[in-house]
Amino acid sequence: MHLTRPLRSPAIALAMTGLLLSVSTGCSDGGSHHAAASSPPPAAPTAPAAGAAAQPAPSATASAAADSATPGTLTPLPAAIPANLQPYYKQKLSWHTCGVPEFQCTTMRVPLDYAHPVTADDLTLAVARKKADGPGKRLGSLLVNPGGPGGSAIDYLQYAALGYPAEVTARYDMAAVDPRGVARSEPVKCLTDKQMDAYTAVDTTPDDSAEQGKLATADRGFAAGCKKMSAKLIGHVSTIDSARDMDVLRQLLGDSKLNYVGKSYGTFLGATYAGLYPQRVGRLVLDGAMDPSVSAEESSRAQAGGFETAFTAFAGDCVKRSDCPLGHTSTADAGKRIDALFAALDKHPLPTGTPRPLTEALGTTGVIAAMYDQEAWPSLRGALASANKGDGGPLLKLSDSYYERDDAGKYSNLMYANAAVNCLDLPPAFHSPADVTKALPAFRAASPHFGTALAWSSLVCGYWPLPATGHPERIPAKGAAPILVVGTIRDPATPYAWAKSLAAQLTSGTLLTYDGDGHTAYARGSSCIDSAVNAYLLSGTVPPPHKTCT
Template structure:
């Protein structure tokens, strides 16, 4: 986590599966929208990998399309916004097809269009029975993505140092936040008031209707759990089979969220160090030595960033790279290599991790990951913390973790140009079909404590506990979790109360 964002980006979800697109499917089902002209499906022409490059191969059956929805739902016949969608048609034949499953992979700000294509091979069993659908939510990438300056401006913003935690650093961050917010208003001011989760949930019901599905079958991860919860609150009778993985507790304040996530990342970092020193570790012979070496590296980068080609690895970018790799236990070996190389003066791998987190492509352009996140987060809350609250939060977070401690997203929301609302913070799915919530004990970004809380708020939910590490369980490689989830989505079998799965 950096000062700017605690976004639960999809690096974790995709780390455990091949990023190469699936082979062309055999025997795709009939088009589920044949009776509807609302979505014009066609070939996908701009799919990107996490590094911004096009995939090496493309599944010829994958289709992309657009759906027009109201920019402002208070004016349903007014200006429209085009939402970008992607469809992976079911492979098991029309007689076995159960309908569609809609995915949101989190963020807020992750591109569902790109991510579903990357995650296809991990979803083979589900795809045999369903069309797999995802989308770029309003304000994200192809769906009027929020932009806040050019690549050079974004490079400055994401490279901000957070050490040392003193008045000068706080002033620099505050000035950068104001500049960033002003650029967002300048470039995307028209859409900023309308990118919140309540509107995104309304969009999902438009998608359900356009897809021809009487009920919405849905898998939401991280932020996608809040989106699913809001949908189930607005449209409980339209809920089909819904799974919420790596859940958020939407009722927490920005201060509570910041401190809980700081504890989560610090816990994951300590687990990483323990795993590293069990064998020969490039960071040190024991956990204390390894931690000291990492802290010294970050302090050195504050004074003297590492040259990486025509760029620099700053302390801020290095911290971001570490956080990025902690989202999944599968990326811990790469983090060890990256930190070990940086200790020897080579910051290339750590910079690559940071770029994956911030959505920076090799050509210097950025996705909307870092811009959509505050745009959605800040309109989803009426909180606008004062300076004293920000400093109190920062000091408490730094006591938990010198590496990940920060003021959270509060600093940006304080100067955000669009008003916020608390409507998306209250969920209650009374009257909906059963909902399955999956929470991970070792999740750094959405701590396990939030899972039972969201389960209780939704009224109709059942909790599954995953004992392993990483952000998100369904795509973690756990056969147990995937089996329970698929059994619900495919056969309608609700997991038993108190169900749990061991670490993968």
């Protein structure tokens, strides 16, 4: 399944250029610092922190063993903090200025294994904040997470603290923790950058058994690399682990309840927190919601449909424009032309002005990258026009932005953390090429243009070195304060149906709908959405039932 990532506007990206939060993590690699926010990709607005998925996505996110499986129900943890976890909840944070004077950074300790806390096996997580900057009454901390899984919450904080509505940042300390295994928090590692270049270029629409074998071999190599380079960590990066880490941070920040804005996969993380600690829920905004009750296969298939919906919207807009590289007749004709481009790339990858040719897999990823925000549509039109002229460079840049690959050829650990979390959270969608082949008709029905690639991209967890520890679960969070779920009708990465389902599962859930395009809605340009979310965050007022913004 493809990673989910909200995008920020070019204006915000430019305003943030050069801002770097340096956090000393004490990691074994010397605490190297990941700073995606300081280097926006050249051809499209950057994601604040979460990108796509390897090949183009290493597996599904919130899902399960089989479509027919009956989801369970997430059980809350005991309200009292266990004695063996008290030292973590009572540690003292030592803050220091980082990046620019307004931002502060620190680290916190959490147990590698919550079932068996051992000090020698502690993890060190990176934390950052920007304190409330207005004259009004402070409302506590507002923790943010951009999704992924694998997106850096600290990178996203740099956007949220500057780009969220001023009335919110004036009264909340904006805060973030990079989840365990992500970015600055003891990052999962799997491949070298050169190996990742090769992996992302592997054909994800295999035409015969030989190509299927190459894809399976690549997925096995990816999984084996994660085991070799991160054996100790990959068994302890589940969403439940990260939700428990957030509760430790809540206490250390001095808040009796958690206030939170989660985007994309961040909604799954936030909903999991609510399910584990309903009595500690403050004001939770879950924007671009995932459905924790569906299987891995169903989740990937639904997301394929989401990208199809987004592409239809893009194509419908494109054919009305004089510069449309997909013709000027109809969305159906535009779809035929994009299929023809993918087929041509499969046979003859395009030169890009670099040693890396544009393969079909990379070209597909480039197109999908632009589906996350309609502000990227002009970049995609230009990239497709260049491809029609034999230059794959612009489309490759879109693909690279999706994978968080910089101009020097370095990848963030986004894709590695993504696979590690996904493969631990839920049983795999598929175990073999034969399983994928059986599912292809349903995926192609959901998405004629992207279904095949998304089906094959869900195979990697079938070769994962550890069994999944999670499974699909409904999350009622009974007893929690009101929770606001936000869904966008034409969201490509988290289909609107998921927001409706999550809001219905949550006993105190309220659904806010954005009738628009792009991935997630809050702080992305809709004054109607922003006003409703602001009212909730500032006063706890939930919008009326069935409220829809346009």
